Amino acid sequence: MNAPELDDLARDSGDRLRSSPLPKIVLASASPRRAEILRTVNWPFEILPLNIDETREAAEDAPTYVQRLARAKAEAAAARSSGSLIVGADTTVVIGDQILEKPDDQDGARQMLLQLSGHWHKVLTGVALIHASELRVAYETTEVKFAVMSQDEINWYVSTGEPTDKAGAYAIQGLGARFIEGIRGDYFNVMGLPVRLLYEMLRQFS
Numbered sequence: 001m002n003a004p005e006l007d008d009l010a011r012d013s014g015d016r017l018r019s020s021p022l023p024k025i026v027l028a029s030a031s032p033r034r035a036e037i038l039r040t041v042n043w044p045f046e047i048l049p050l051n052i053d054e055t056r057e058a059a060e061d062a063p064t065y066v067q068r069l070a071r072a073k074a075e076a077a078a079a080r081s082s083g084s085l086i087v088g089a090d091t092t093v094v095i096g097d098q099i100l101e102k103p104d105d106q107d108g109a110r111q112m113l114l115q116l117s118g119h120w121h122k123v124l125t126g127v128a129l130i131h132a133s134e135l136r137v138a139y140e141t142t143e144v145k146f147a148v149m150s151q152d153e154i155n156w157y158v159s160t161g162e163p164t165d166k167a168g169a170y171a172i173q174g175l176g177a178r179f180i181e182g183i184r185g186d187y188f189n190v191m192g193l194p195v196r197l198l199y200e201m202l203r204q205f206s
Contacts, residue, residue: 022044023044023085025038025045025086026046026077027089028049028076028077028088029047029088031089031192033171035047036173038193038195048077050073052069054090056099056101062094062122062124065126066090070088070125070139071088073128074086077130085129085130086128087127087128089192090125091192092124092167093116093124093168094121095115098115100115100167100169101167102164103163103164106164112169113149113169113170114149116169116170117148118146119145120144120146120182123141123142123143123167124140125194126138126139127140127197129202136204136205138201140186140189140194141185142185142187142190142194143184143185144172144182144190145181145183147180157170157179160175171191172190173191
């Protein structure tokens with residue numbers, strides 16, 4: 001799937017979700033990318049940023065990791081905004097059996113991009129939804145293929161600063177899009193919030 005097709009996929013997903021009324025949610029995240037997704041699909045929301053320890057526990061696999069953090073964020077937000085519809089989310093990148101979290105520095109970002117270069121990897125996002133006393137937690141997986149990147153391309157991309165606070169050291173919706181050769185699954189999941197999964201989880205409450 002090429003870049004124009006990715007754009008079409010994102011627009012189509014947004015069009016489908018715009019056709020249904022959506023309840024206002026409290027997003028337990030300061031991520032501008034998740035806010036951008038919600039605005040794209042016309043999902044009313046307010047932001048409640050939280051300071052959550054995102055340290056991965058020993059021997060914790062990626063699905064467990066992202067779901068635990070999504071739940072922790074949602075529960076912390078629910079304690080401060082009782083009665084609201086709360087959404088927590090967390091995203092990570094996996095290649096082989098290695099989890100790529102946010103890079104510590106530019107050297108870490110270069111190493112991650114070198115690992116991703118020319119290979120498929122997985123992006124996992126955990127989503128937690130709290131309404132009243134009910135809690136639902138799930139996760140989405142999307143596969144992404146990176147083009148082969150030269151060292152000059154890696155150095156340039158790192159120098160832009162975009163990889164700094166991104167899981168896997170790239171943003172599919174930003175400058176990193178030029179290095180994406182293919183995608184299998186939910187595009188929005190790679191950005192950080194699988195809206196189709198969130199919508200299905202919300203329907204389970206009714």
